[in-house]
Amino acid sequence: MNQTEIVNIFTKKTLALTFVLSAAAMAFAQEKAGITGMIVNKQNQPVPYASVTFSNKANKSLSDAVLTDEKGQYKLELAPGNYDITVEAIDYKKSIVNKNIAGAGNIGALSIQPEATTSIDGKTQEIQGVVITAAATKPYKVELDKRTYDPSQDIVSKGGNLQDVLSNVPSVSVDTDGTVSMRGSSNVRFLINGKPSALLGIDDGANALQSIPADQIDRIEVITNPSSKFEASGTAGILNIILKKSKKTGFNGSVIGTLGYLPQTNLNANLNWRKGNFTWFLNGGGGYRESKNTTRTDDFFTNAAKSSDLVTRNQDSETKSKNNNYNASAGIVYDISEKTSVNASGTVRTFDSENIGNIDYKYSYFTDPNSVSNRSTFGTNNNLAFQGDFGLDHKFDDKGQNLSLSLSLQRSRSYNDTNINETQNGAFLLNNIVNQNTINKSVIGKADYELPIGDNSKLEAGYRIDINTNDYSNEVFQSTVQAPTLSFLKPYTYDATYKETFNAFYLQFKSKIGKLGYQLGVRDELSRVDINYQNLDPTKPLLATTKNYNNLFPSVYLSYEFAKDNQLLVNYTRRIDRPRSFFMIPNPNYNDNQNIFDGNINLNPSYVDSFEFGYSISKKKFTINPTLYYRHQTDDTKMLVFNLKETYLDANLVERERIVSHTKPINLGTDDRFGLDLNFNWDATSWLKFLGNVDLFGYNTKGSTLYDTFDKDGKPIQAVADFNGKGFSTRARLSSTIKVDKTFSFQVQGFYRGAQNTAYQDRKDMYAINFGASKTIWKGDGTLAFNVQDIFNTRSMRSTTYTANSVRDSYMQWQPRQFSVSLTYRFKQGEKVEQPKRKKDINSNATGDDQQVPM
Incomplete structure (x- = not known):
């Protein structure tokens, strides 16, 4: 097909x-009748955006709800009958009245009373928490413990995927190989709707990020210094991806299709239905995408004493991929009563790809300057993931005492098959067949409790258990000119199991004294990691290890509000960086016999103490949020690069030596990061808007270790790997959106990452420019969008790496320039109904990792 x-x-x-x-x-x-009305306060002034719920006394399925407009007015259609009308609005007391609706018409104005702490005009005079919320039209808002980014105004990523959206999020960077980092650190923890998700597959790979359509993303929470309520993993911070869930009554939804080049097609649908106590949703889609990865590496070795020794190695690599991905999510929410609701949802995702790669090696010998080898690969990958989520939410009262219970069951499996052929000077050298299967199973259970204490304080407590199991099965077959029959390559054929179990308890207290708000929390995580590794080589024993950790993770948040939307924020947290599972498998993969990644079963977590000192000003047209930060990391995970010699028979059965480059993760020394992270949003005019992010940062890395290699005469020695280094670098992003008229806008976005140097690596600077345009059509029911990623084809990574006996120059471009056009059609019925919001306490947190949010 x-x-x-x-x-x-x-x-x-x-x-x-x-x-x-x-x-x-x-x-x-x-058969329904058109009803209109108005909500006013006691001064007879309109109350905008109030929630008005009509509960039919005889038949709940006939109930409905609506939100007032900016003039306090509303309209909807109801079946005649007797109704309880509940009116709720921020800073107003809840009001319930009974009315009999006999037919169409205006039922008049309903009056609601302000809370006791509000002023005579109904506007609150107390501190409304530490939440600084930008206007609804602004793309992000700043809160005490996170920033929330709204991608709906991001024209450049329309029709794209999660990876495209992340490339535009302030304080977040996406490297050319798909690696996501925050403030220069790649140890980012991904969550979907507040919890780990099978949607992201195993180890949060770039392919998984490409399988989530941008159209399904409601918002992204950037949590640079998470509180004790969140899991402690991810020293760089947490990216919480909140998927869309409609708040409109009746049946509504949207369909979006995309075409692009490099060849790309996508079709996604979001469907929702809400009626009475029952809500369901269905999101699904699929697509086809091609990609192209180009890598060039030049190695210069110093062991030139012998004429037979290798002097240089030039490597040119190009990999082309074709992939198909499909995903579907369905769920229901049922309100058992006004205070209790249950929810259930399911998700399935598939990802299939074909990869064709060619690596050309050119070796420079004194005696044989024209030796060339070619390594061609053909690989297939099939990934299938399932996830089921179940939850119960109960409100004990209307004052904010809540209990949430949730259970998530997840399973994903990945099949990777690769056929590798290597020739030397055109003659057969070897053939490898690599089959790697991985199965991941996860169980996540959570319980969260909130208890308001008085008007200004709240106590939060919770428990969470995570059980994650990864089963690895790796088979490598090889035939050579010396042994032409396929047989197991024993050092790389193995079975392994990696299991981690986390039990976590947290306690958090929020309050305020005058204009000073504070939040104190502590999280206790009991961790157990079990690893079993069995190699096919009978000379190697079974490797089994168990690691137990019990760590406390405190968090402290302080805020002081000088004036409305003018606030000082200070916080401290402690975090943990747990090694990825495949980092701890001794021989995790085998794709290139001259560039080997070695796992380290003895790898341990590293820990970071993180401090932030920020200030936030939010005005009608301008928001600025400068933050000074400092992170001190101990037992840092560093990548040790070293070279070893091995002998082999060439195509003419002549014994030769070649150099094999190894990379191995190790715990070593410390890493300090400090800098100024500046985010701003400016609505310069009614037709011109700017969104920018600048990160000016310094780094100080310490650590050195001995490793095995060889000297200039080819003799084995121990050399020193020096990771000591310090310096200063920058990252910047600026988006400008121009509104031509009410239906047409375009956007230009620029990205820059400055050079960065350490004792063992110099990384060059990088920049890219993107463009997008959006046109509203069909009276608002449709949107036509066009975008170009990396207009000048400059988004590539260049670096120079130093070892004791070599210098490596590298160039890598993960994806060349591409463009796409997308068409969105929205069909809708009913009015939007926001759930009534409780008055925010001083450290309000809208969506925490340990808060259930249905998929």
């Missing part, structure tokens, strides 16, 4: 499902 057939079938199925669900929603409709 070719690409076109796949897209056509998926398109037909999506549209058919849309029509079926639309018909089902209409079947529930009854």
